[in-house]
Amino acid sequence: MPGFDAPRSESSEDGPTFGDRHLVALACGGSSEAFDLLIERHLPSIQRLCWSMLCDRSDAEDAAQETFVRAYRCLNRYDAERAFAPWLRGIASKVCLQTLRKRGRRANRELSLEDSFYEPAAPEDEGPSQRAIEAVRALSQLKDTYRLPLALFYLEDASVAEVADALGISQGAARVRLHRGREQLREILMSEREVSDVQA
Numbered sequence: 001m002p003g004f005d006a007p008r009s010e011s012s013e014d015g016p017t018f019g020d021r022h023l024v025a026l027a028c029g030g031s032s033e034a035f036d037l038l039i040e041r042h043l044p045s046i047q048r049l050c051w052s053m054l055c056d057r058s059d060a061e062d063a064a065q066e067t068f069v070r071a072y073r074c075l076n077r078y079d080a081e082r083a084f085a086p087w088l089r090g091i092a093s094k095v096c097l098q099t100l101r102k103r104g105r106r107a108n109r110e111l112s113l114e115d116s117f118y119e120p121a122a123p124e125d126e127g128p129s130q131r132a133i134e135a136v137r138a139l140s141q142l143k144d145t146y147r148l149p150l151a152l153f154y155l156e157d158a159s160v161a162e163v164a165d166a167l168g169i170s171q172g173a174a175r176v177r178l179h180r181g182r183e184q185l186r187e188i189l190m191s192e193r194e195v196s197d198v199q200a
Contacts, residue, residue, distance in 0.1 A: 020084035028075050035075075039068055042085065045156060046092050052151035053096040055140040063099055067092040086162045089152065093166035100144055138188040146181030149174055 018026075018037065026034035046067055051060035070091050078087060139147055152158040152166055162175040 002003075003168075023077060023079050024078055024080070024084060030089065035072060038084070041089055042069075045085070046088065047090050049089060049151060050096055052139065052155050053093070053148055054099060059099055059103075062166075063092065063095045066095050070095065086158065086165070089156055089158060089162065090166040093148065094149070097167075138185055138192065141188055142181060142184055146177055146184060149177045150181045150185065153178055181196050 017170040018034070020041070020170065023034045023038050027038065043054060043064065047064045050067070051057060054060050054063060067088065070086055074091070078084070096109065138148060142150070148167060149163050153160070153161045160171050160174050160178070163178070164171045167174065169177075
């Protein structure tokens with residue numbers, strides 16, 4: 001690939017691969033190809049995170065794009081001692097929180113089946129299970145206070161410390177929100193299943 005003169009960090013059966021830190025270093029040195037690879041690598045998870053936070057496909061796509069724009073502008077402030085993915089999630093979380101503030105009160109709306117679970121996937125992917133659709137629908141009914149920590153923790157495998165850092169709260173507050181969010185999510189799912197059983 002043109003522009004990649006630095007030593008390759010790893011190799012696999014599919015060819016050479018580059019670690020995130022190595023790509024960031026190349027991008028800081030002016031390599032647009034390196035940053036394009038970072039986007040390609042992390043875009044699906046950032047889109048998924050933004051959708052789970054915003055519950056709107058258009059807003060999620062805009063937020064994901066803005067995340068990478070801000071990340072590019074802030075690359076020189078990235079601490080190479082930290083993993084890149086949590087740093088990027090922190091930027092995405094802040095973008096989503098700003099979007100929610102601009103939106104004001106989140107309107108209660110029913111999600112269509114098409115929009116009930118958005119996750120970029122390979123063409124051969126059979127799609128989400130009914131259980132996953134139910135879980136994401138229930139997640140969208142939670143207040144932002146509880147939905148955002150749960151989205152980070154369960155959909156993006158963020159640690160409690162990373163959730164706290166992304167949302168600008170203490171780890172204790174993050175644990176409380178996760179606990180209360182789980183309880184509310186469980187109640188919503190149980191209620192929906194009871195309704196479904198009655199209708200059946």
